[in-house]
Amino acid sequence: MERDSQKHLSGTLLAETHELFQQATKSSGAPTNRDYIVGGSHIRLQFATTALIPHLTPALAHLARPTLASTPDLTICLWDSVSSRLRVAPSSWFPAGFSLAQGFSAGDGTFTVVFNAATDTLSVLDMSRRLGFYWVADPDRLSAAERGSPFVLFLQGLVCVRGQQVLHAGVVGTPEGGVLLAGGGGAGKSTSALACLAAGMKYVSDDYCLFSPLPSPQASSLFSSGKLTDDSLRLLPVFLPHVRNPEREAGEKALFLLHDVWKGQIVGHLPIHAVLLPCVTGRRDTRLQPTSATAGVKALIPSNIFQVAAVAPAAFRMIGALLRRVACYRLEVGTEVEQIPRVIRAFLSGT
Amino acid sequence: MVSQTVAQIIPQSRYRLNSPTVILETFEDEVVIVNLESGTYYSLGTTGATICGAVEHGATSRQIEAALAEHFEGDGAAMAQAASTFLSELEREGIVLVATDADEGGAATSPDAAAPRQTTAKRPFEIPTLQKYTDMQELLLLDPIHEVDDSGWPKSKS
Numbered sequence: 001m002e003r004d005s006q007k008h009l010s011g012t013l014l015a016e017t018h019e020l021f022q023q024a025t026k027s028s029g030a031p032t033n034r035d036y037i038v039g040g041s042h043i044r045l046q047f048a049t050t051a052l053i054p055h056l057t058p059a060l061a062h063l064a065r066p067t068l069a070s071t072p073d074l075t076i077c078l079w080d081s082v083s084s085r086l087r088v089a090p091s092s093w094f095p096a097g098f099s100l101a102q103g104f105s106a107g108d109g110t111f112t113v114v115f116n117a118a119t120d121t122l123s124v125l126d127m128s129r130r131l132g133f134y135w136v137a138d139p140d141r142l143s144a145a146e147r148g149s150p151f152v153l154f155l156q157g158l159v160c161v162r163g164q165q166v167l168h169a170g171v172v173g174t175p176e177g178g179v180l181l182a183g184g185g186g187a188g189k190s191t192s193a194l195a196c197l198a199a200g201m202k203y204v205s206d207d208y209c210l211f212s213p214l215p216s217p218q219a220s221s222l223f224s225s226g227k228l229t230d231d232s233l234r235l236l237p238v239f240l241p242h243v244r245n246p247e248r249e250a251g252e253k254a255l256f257l258l259h260d261v262w263k264g265q266i267v268g269h270l271p272i273h274a275v276l277l278p279c280v281t282g283r284r285d286t287r288l289q290p291t292s293a294t295a296g297v298k299a300l301i302p303s304n305i306f307q308v309a310a311v312a313p314a315a316f317r318m319i320g321a322l323l324r325r326v327a328c329y330r331l332e333v334g335t336e337v338e339q340i341p342r343v344i345r346a347f348l349s350g351t
Numbered sequence: 352m353v354s355q356t357v358a359q360i361i362p363q364s365r366y367r368l369n370s371p372t373v374i375l376e377t378f379e380d381e382v383v384i385v386n387l388e389s390g391t392y393y394s395l396g397t398t399g400a401t402i403c404g405a406v407e408h409g410a411t412s413r414q415i416e417a418a419l420a421e422h423f424e425g426d427g428a429a430m431a432q433a434a435s436t437f438l439s440e441l442e443r444e445g446i447v448l449v450a451t452d453a454d455e456g457g458a459a460t461s462p463d464a465a466a467p468r469q470t471t472a473k474r475p476f477e478i479p480t481l482q483k484y485t486d487m488q489e490l491l492l493l494d495p496i497h498e499v500d501d502s503g504w505p506k507s508k509s
Binding site for chain 2: 317
């Protein structure tokens with residue numbers, strides 16, 4: 001009964017958002033399509049108007065393809081209320097009395113809905129129809145995180161059926177292989193990843209990558225973006241001219257879109273040879289110290305297990321499989337950030 | 352007075368993993384456990400991993416004691432007491448449940464099932480400990496993942 005009820009109501013929400021997307025499209029005459037290949041999957045972004053394109057596509061520029069003839073594995077329909085002049089209240093899409101004040105996420109693995117109250121965005125994904133809807137009230141209110149790493153929810157829903165997983169982790173390396181940088185916010189993932197990029201190393205991600213456990217651990221690129229706190233930006237001034245959000249709010253990270261400047265270093269995928277857990281020590285030198293597989297698992301759990309509850313067991317198993325296959329090290333990050341790529345490069349040349 | 356647990360009173364009693372709420376991964380001598388409902392996760396050292404592995408394989412409390420005696424050097428009674436206390440802690444945390452007749456399908460069918468860990472030289476027995484991590488709970492409160500109510504819609508925690 002509960003499942004039937006949810007199916008009925010999720011169907012209603014899908015119908016409502018589909019209808020609104022079509023209405024929004026009328027304001028431009030026809031939707032604008034953008035095609036991408038992400039980890040082997042064909043994704044089509046269908047924009048009702050062009051307003052969201054400059055906000056949401058630059059981070060995917062390295063994965064763009066000319067319009068493909070194949071049927072997309074996932075089509076995401078996008079619109080906003082400002083350019084379409086379609087004023088809607090998200091609360092009207094939900095049962096009476098349902099509070100959107102805090103935002104929420106819910107789903108059963110096939111159907112997922114997430115409302116972000118802070119940015120006034122709604123994401124609806126129905127994997128049974130390979131269809132997603134993304135609405136935002138005002139494109140200018142999109143956060144740097146949303147512009148730098150768009151559609152994480154949709155990508156997670158898409159790839160889990162292929163035995164892959166979106167991992168919250170950085171990945172850098174050499175043409176021969178890479179390391180996965182894991183840890184919570186402030187651990188030093190982005191600083192380490194972008195220090196390696198600045199030193200000429202290959203770059204897959206600083207925060208989200210697509211992980212495939214078989215036949216051997218591999219990470220694929222999702223976003224050609226990077227983010228740094230103001231403190232880390234001072235350590236890596238090479239990125240200063242490329243900040244896309246100079247008037248960001250206090251506490252918001254500086255966003256960089258890397259495709260244009262570092263195109264040759266952004267790679268589609270790298271085999272993973274080790275998991276590194278960055279930690280800022282305050283000492284001058286950077287060094288690697290062996291640590292346990294469970295330390296790696298514990299570093300990956302908080303930001304990877306609970307994002308989409310329905311896929312949590314699969315994500316946990318995949319993380320476990322990774323840590324059984326490759327060694328784990330603590331990356332003790334020193335104050336001389338240029339040592340970070342040297343240490344990682346030396347490690348990879350020895351593996 | 353030391354309170355007795357189900358495992359002490361009935362040697363043939365069994366616990367079972369509280370799955371699917373609880374999931375675990377084993378790495379050599381350690382185990383990491385996640386409670387998907389609470390967001391709490393745990394790590395267990397060698398002794399705890401041995402006990403948990405035996406529970407996972409449907410061992411009775413007597414078989415767990417036998418598995419400990421096989422893998423560790425120590426006083427049998429003290430190891431049994433420590434195992435019993437540890438199992439109670441796992442039960443309080445909702446990691447294991449007392450198995451009922453309905454769970455009999457998961458019962459150990461052989462001594463091997465009760466002691467699944469590879470046999471190596473015996474180690475000195477250490478009291479099993481449960482390291483508990485609640486940082487995920489704080490994240491869940493900041494970004495709540497809501498329960499689905501009877502109507503099929505998530506219920507706000509406000």
